[in-house]
Amino acid sequence: MNPRLFSFVGGAKGPWQVTSTRTIVGEPLTPVERIAVVSGDQALPSHAKWILRGVTSNERYTTHAEKRQLSERQASLGRTEARHAALIPLRKNAAWWALSQDDRRSLFEEHSKHIAIGLKYLPAIARRLHHCRDLAEQEPFDFLTFFDFADVDSVAFDELLAELRKGAEWEFVDREVEIRMIRD
Amino acid sequence: MNPRLFSFVGGAKGPWQVTSTRTIVGEPLTPVERIAVVSGDQALPSHAKWILRGVTSNERYTTHAEKRQLSERQASLGRTEARHAALIPLRKNAAWWALSQDDRRSLFEEHSKHIAIGLKYLPAIARRLHHCRDLAEQEPFDFLTFFDFADVDSVAFDELLAELRKGAEWEFVDREVEIRMIRD
Numbered sequence: 001m002n003p004r005l006f007s008f009v010g011g012a013k014g015p016w017q018v019t020s021t022r023t024i025v026g027e028p029l030t031p032v033e034r035i036a037v038v039s040g041d042q043a044l045p046s047h048a049k050w051i052l053r054g055v056t057s058n059e060r061y062t063t064h065a066e067k068r069q070l071s072e073r074q075a076s077l078g079r080t081e082a083r084h085a086a087l088i089p090l091r092k093n094a095a096w097w098a099l100s101q102d103d104r105r106s107l108f109e110e111h112s113k114h115i116a117i118g119l120k121y122l123p124a125i126a127r128r129l130h131h132c133r134d135l136a137e138q139e140p141f142d143f144l145t146f147f148d149f150a151d152v153d154s155v156a157f158d159e160l161l162a163e164l165r166k167g168a169e170w171e172f173v174d175r176e177v178e179i180r181m182i183r184d
Numbered sequence: 185m186n187p188r189l190f191s192f193v194g195g196a197k198g199p200w201q202v203t204s205t206r207t208i209v210g211e212p213l214t215p216v217e218r219i220a221v222v223s224g225d226q227a228l229p230s231h232a233k234w235i236l237r238g239v240t241s242n243e244r245y246t247t248h249a250e251k252r253q254l255s256e257r258q259a260s261l262g263r264t265e266a267r268h269a270a271l272i273p274l275r276k277n278a279a280w281w282a283l284s285q286d287d288r289r290s291l292f293e294e295h296s297k298h299i300a301i302g303l304k305y306l307p308a309i310a311r312r313l314h315h316c317r318d319l320a321e322q323e324p325f326d327f328l329t330f331f332d333f334a335d336v337d338s339v340a341f342d343e344l345l346a347e348l349r350k351g352a353e354w355e356f357v358d359r360e361v362e363i364r365m366i367r368d
Contacts, residue, residue: 002318058282099242100243101246134315
């Protein structure tokens, strides 16, 4: 098994209790009570309603200077105080994937400030991005992003999402679901 | 199944007869007599010695201008006269994958002229790149490139490989095997 693989298992089990499931665009995802995050070759919980899988990977757009800024400021998932989380499965349309690398970078950062916006919320909001588009199976989403943060940063997280969704990059998003959770 | 998935099945079956298997760097791959190229959900031949899998995907480094030049000049695999082929499974080291996008682009093209070299050999040498690094399974290679060309272009293909392997990008390659084939 790829050690960078993570499975998000939606059902009745897992430490994350789902508080809301909101369809932002496109087809909804069946709401579940709980989500378990399973890494690599760990056993999957039984009786799942759905399993979304993705792998962490190399950065696709980040420059050398941006990578340094991010690594200086970002936190890892799993801090004790980070009892709130969100899982955001997202798909981009065929027009996005047909763009050249420089055109995608330009939309992503020069027009939409994806990295600059994310930086403003570090280290409060931790995130981990998983890629699904290049798995062997046909996956329902291209990306799964998992975020965690403390209760006090919940409003900041809403602001972060609102800022990102205003960008030109988001015009290429054709399916997005926002799942919010709290930890037992 | 992902419609962009291809499986390269090495064994005693398939239309491509292997004429040589050469280890360029790193661990060898078990030599086989024949290779079958299987797309998406087609049935895999039985009794394979190995199966290498990868998905075609969006371009990672190509600019808008380069993409236009490539699409104007490149041919698809499978031309009647293209009776020669090569499968080159290749892996890059951890240092490559830890680089930022702009540093990888700079090594790939500004220093190593990967795209510019490939362009010189179009349309004679057709190629299709498959990505394996972000599959759910732990794969032995990061990329599988399949090339086909006519007998008359065999020397040009050798030159193309020699030129690419001289570049700074190739210093990050830690496993590479070159399998040459002819079609029945």
